[in-house]
Amino acid sequence: MRETRSGLPEIPVSPDIHLTGNLQMDQHGTDWYAAALQNLTETVIAVSLQEQVMLLNSPAEQLTGWKQSDALGKPVSEILEFSTKSQTLDHSLLLAPVLQSGRTVNIPDWTFLQESHAAEHLISGQILPVREKNGTIIGALYQLHTKSAGKSTQPKLGLSEHDLHTFIENAPIAIALFDQQLRYLATSQRWLEDYSLVSEHLLGRTHYEVFPEIPEHWKTAHQQALAGSVLRDEECFVRADGSLQWLRWVIQPWHESPEIIGGIVMLTEDITERKLLEIENRKLLEQFAASQKMESIGRLAGGVAHDFNNMLNVILGHVGLGLLDIDEKHSLHDHLVEIRSAAERSAELTEQLLAFASRQVIEPRLLDLNETIEDMIKMLRRLIGEGIEFVWLPGSSLGLVKMDPSQIDQILANLCVNASDAISGIGKITLETHNVEFDEAYCLEHPGYLPGKYVQLVVSDNGTGMDQETLKNIFELLCRKGLVSYKIMMLCVMVLKTISRHCDQ
Missing domain, CATH: 3.30.565.10 (Histidine kinase-like ATPase, C-terminal domain)
Structure with missing residues (x-):
């Protein structure tokens, strides 16, 4: 917005004609100004201090569905029914700072206009004060830009390319914007840090040039996203240097227009540290389970050894009594000696088991x-x-x-x-x-x-x-x-x- 010689801001309203921000009118030139406004290609509506319609040019007639002859003298709120997704806008509140103090008021973004034929339009624009030559405010001028809401229910972001790049670069997550050839358009600082690319120049280079080790199934996912799909997963990424990086990722398309996909957006999170902790915890749980199993076997060994030792004592006692009753030449003597020897070896084993179970x-x-x-x-x-x-x-x-x-x-x-x-x-x-x-x-x-x-x-x-x-x-x-x-x-x-x-x- 530049200034005129009078110091007033100049508002572009068409490719060829400009209006001064504080439109000045005198009593002898109103017909000339009215004719000029009628011939503008921009939508223009003039209202009086009483908020009544004084002029409705041809584009305004097409937008609102009203003829100027029918609209003249009617409240502007009847001709222009403004609303956002959450509320109906009060024209008196919009006009008050314009008519009282001469300020220019911007019509809120994402404002909808309901015309007389029930069609709905998405509009933007501003309301300018109209002054006489001596500076007295005599009314207001609506300057509107329209886009049919039926064509797209999603409002434009209103961000410049610079704003968009600034937003991406400062995002707290790893994010990268690519065109249809998977060339880098923008990246966040976190993306550069997560993938050790801080010293790299990425803009214009392809993703596969930067990461030649990308697996084939990821390339397939990129093509699916370019076709309109949204994909997400988490898996291990084997880097070119052999290091492992666990990633959770989301890939989705971005649109140049409702019908045209301009490229894809990748959002990733490095979850390597979390995954390593999960693996370590899993190992600890396995170790704990093995330890519990050892304890259970120890208790089992102690119980079996105790019962077995009692039976061995009975065997050894009876074998001892039997050996006392027969001499060495008896046919059973050698058998009893072998029984005693086997029982004594078994007793040694049970003593070891008991010592193990009782933590001697x-x-x-x-x-x-x-x-x-x-x-x-x-x-x-x-x-x-x-x-x-x-x-x-x-x-x-x-x-x-x-x-x-x-x-x-x-x-x-x-x-x-x-x-x-x-x-x-x-x-x-x-x-x-x-x-x-x-x-x-x-x-x-x-x-x-x-x-x-x-x-x-x-x-x-x-x-x-x-x-x-x-x-x-x-x-x-x-x-x-x-x-x-x-x-x-x-x-x-x-x-x-x-x-x-x-x-x-």
């Missing part, structure tokens, strides 16, 4: 693991049998550990017996020690581990082994396979429980 007090002390194992080598060789090779590989400069020596003996015996049971015929069991150190990254990948320096004891064999699916359900499978597997399961549980108790210390 352990007495840890600093010791060299290599030396403790050396003392066990001979016994371990006898346990595993002659057909199995036993290999001992002690680590050098091994650190000291704080453990109960008797518990180490029990762990080694259980692991070596289980390893020998897994070998059919000839095989090999290897026992080795190392110094190891676990960092934060390793512990994050292996729940239950704590950062620090440790001594590692490894017992391995070349038996048949188990696949991952079997390992996941090891306790359930062993429980279904009888007493031999039950014994193996109990020995494994005891090893794990013993190690856990020493960690707690």
Whole structure:
């Protein structure tokens, strides 16, 4: 809006003719002004101080459905029925600042005009004061711009390209605007930060040039959006550098007009941190479930061992009485001795189970693991049998550990017996020690581990082994396979429980 020589603002009302903001009229020139207004291509309506229609030009007649001859002298509110989506507009309130103080009033955006033939138009515009030559206000002039509401129920945003870019750039979410060829038109700062593109020049470049690693099904989604679909999902995006980024995204078209799609808008949210927390929580829940299962097996072991121990005491008592009543030459003597020997070995197992279930007090002390194992080598060789090779590989400069020596003996015996049971015929069991150190990254990948320096004891064999699916359900499978597997399961549980108790210390 520029100013005239008189200092008054000049309002463009047609491509060729301009009206001065405070329209001046004198008593001798009203016919000339009326003729000029009648010939404007813009919609113009003049009203008096009493808010009565004084002039209705030809475009105004077409817009309102009124003839000027019928409208003259009628209240403007009868000719122009203004409303928004929420209320009817009062012309007196609109005209008051114009007629009283000479201010120009803008007609509110998204205003609808109801014409006499029941058609509805979406309009915009302003109301200007009309003055005499001496400056006295004698009326007002409505200058209106129209668009049929039937063509589009959605009002124009009224934003300039600069305003639109400013809005997108400062949006608090990752948002990008693309044309039909997926070339960047605008991006938010958050988009640049989320995808490490702050130093990149994006405008005019295609999305696939910036992200060549985009998967094919995302490209398909882009084409669906360009065809009018709105799509949303969340999934893992593998970046070109191999890093993983979890994204929640929405893709939808934007329209140049009701019939023409200009391109697509992408809105994304980086949910990588949340997803990593979910994965970590899932691992912790699995670990907790395994711990609960261990506790249940421990209680089961204690109950079974207690009942079994009572029966063994009865067997040993009766065997002892039987041996007192017969001499060594009796045919039953050797049988009773074998029964007593088997019962005593079983009693040793139940004592271990009872100790496991009752959490007997352990007495840890600093010791060299290599030396403790050396003392066990001979016994371990006898346990595993002659057909199995036993290999001992002690680590050098091994650190000291704080453990109960008797518990180490029990762990080694259980692991070596289980390893020998897994070998059919000839095989090999290897026992080795190392110094190891676990960092934060390793512990994050292996729940239950704590950062620090440790001594590692490894017992391995070349038996048949188990696949991952079997390992996941090891306790359930062993429980279904009888007493031999039950014994193996109990020995494994005891090893794990013993190690856990020493960690707690």
